[in-house]
Amino acid sequence: MCSPAARLSWPPRALPRCGPSAGLEPEPRRDPMTTRRQILAALAATSLPLPALAQTRTITDAIGREVVLPRQSQRVVNMFNYEEFTAIAGLDGWQRVVGMNRVVWEGWRPAIFSRYRELIPNLATMPDVGNTDEGTFSAEKVISLRPDLLMMPAWAWTAGSTVRDQIVAAGIPVLVFDYNAQTVERHVASTLAIGAAMGTPGRAAELAERYRRNIGDILDRVGRAAGPTRPKIHLELGQGGKDVIGNSYSAATMWGRIFAMLGVQNVAEGRFTGNYAPIAAEAVLAANPDFLYIGASSWTNRPNAVRTGYGVTAEQTRASLAPYATRPGWSGLAAIRNGELHAIEHGLCRTLFDDTAMLYIARRAWPGAFEGMDPVAALANYHARYLPVPFSGTWMLPWRA
Structure with a gap:
């Protein structure tokens, strides 16, 4: 079994088939793990396409691995960041997707999934390869789909190491992307790697440059506007309503990471x-x-x-947000007195368009530095240029109109 960091090769080495022993004599006792490896090898040897060695190319994924791929990947399994994949590969890219991790989209964000399902004919019946969080990620499921490329996020690459090693050993190239790191470098590397793999390098380069430019501009404006006193910000996940205290985030992840990049004081940090x-x-x-x-x-x-x-109206968002202003003691907080209680779409962070959420937060903190800049318009423009789903609804707004 090769190391996960090793250089991958394509096509896979032909492996012997396994099967019952000939004759009528009892079979020898088998080690369960050896039998499992034989089954995986047999699946790989009998079902994977074998392109000529000359028809390959090498790309570098988001964590710096060199991945050797067929010249044109025709059967792709993708496990996360489906909106990013769509922006980079376009709707046509979905015609080559043969498997997915369904729960992280259909299960976690069904309202968004349903809109894409209307536009992507094969999405409704797309085979599921499982999810590492539930322990359902399966090498057998992946190999049975005969992919010539598996794309997975860095968190799944780490969490599913045993399964991913079996897939690598079966000769299936694995490309790792990483938008969860929330660094410009990883966002850019992930976008360029997916674009190279899917044959849309120009579109990927445009998206990567857009992200790099926008984040750079925001941080440059903040650097020039910020004074010695940094704004103090608190974010809480609003799943349970005002009577339930939701999660807040450290500088390592999600909103805490965005606050750290902006240099604001995160109330949750260190708590x-x-x-x-x-x-x-x-x-x-x-x-x-x-x-x-x-x-x-x-x-x-x-x-x-x-x-x-x-599809969510501003009135609906404000009606669901307003009860938070009535929490015990909150009426005396500076944020409530000044009308600075906001709803923001939780799914905006750790995406290829999370610059729009960062712009919203920065613009509220330093309005003079971002005069004339509209984060909602920026998100709508991103949809119009890169996504097939029309922009609608409410994504970020203050509780007072």
Whole structure:
């Protein structure tokens, strides 16, 4: 079995088939792991296409691995970041996708998934290869689909190491992308790698340059506008409504990472171990933040959640957000007094368009530095240029009109 960091080769080495012993004598006792490896090898040897060695190319993925691919990948399994994949590869790219991790899109964000399902004919019945979080990610499922490329996020590459090693050993190229790191470098590397793999390098380069330019411009404006006193910001996940204290985030991830890039004071920083957790109501009152953000979305079976997303009106968002202003003690907070309680779509961070969310937060903190710049218009423009789903709904707004 080769190391996951090793240079991958294509086509796979022909492996012997396994099967029952000849004759009527009892079969020898087999080690279960050896049998499992034989089954995986047999699947790989009998079902994978074998392009000529000359028809290959080498690309570098987001974590610096060199991946040897067929000249044109025709059967792709993709496990995450489906909106990024669509922006980079276009709707035509979906015609070559033969498997996916369904739960991270259909299960986690069904309202968004349903809109894409209307535009992508094979999405409704796309085979599921499982998810590492639930322990359902399966090498057998992947290999049975005869892919010539598996694309997976860095978190799944790490969490599913045993399964991914079996897939690599079967000769299937694996490309790793990483938008969860929330660095410009990883965003750009992921976008360029997907574009190279899917045959859309020009589109990928345009998207990568757009992201690099926008983040650079935001941080440059903040650097020139920020004074010695940094704005104090608190964000809480709004799934359970005002009576449930939701998660906040450290500088390592999600909104905490965006706050760290902007150089603001994150009320949650240093108040828990790990990347996210609820913090005590008393801590928020004592901190007296200048800005309060509630992470919102179009979650299902969350009747008290703050609502944002496609088809959600501003009135609906504000109606679901307003109860937070009535929490005990919140009426005296600077953020509430100044109208700086906001809903922001939770799914905007860790994406190829999370620059729009960063722009919204920066513009509220330093309005003079971002005069005339509209983050909602920027998100709508991203949809118009790169996504097949029309822009609609509410994604970020203050509770007072």
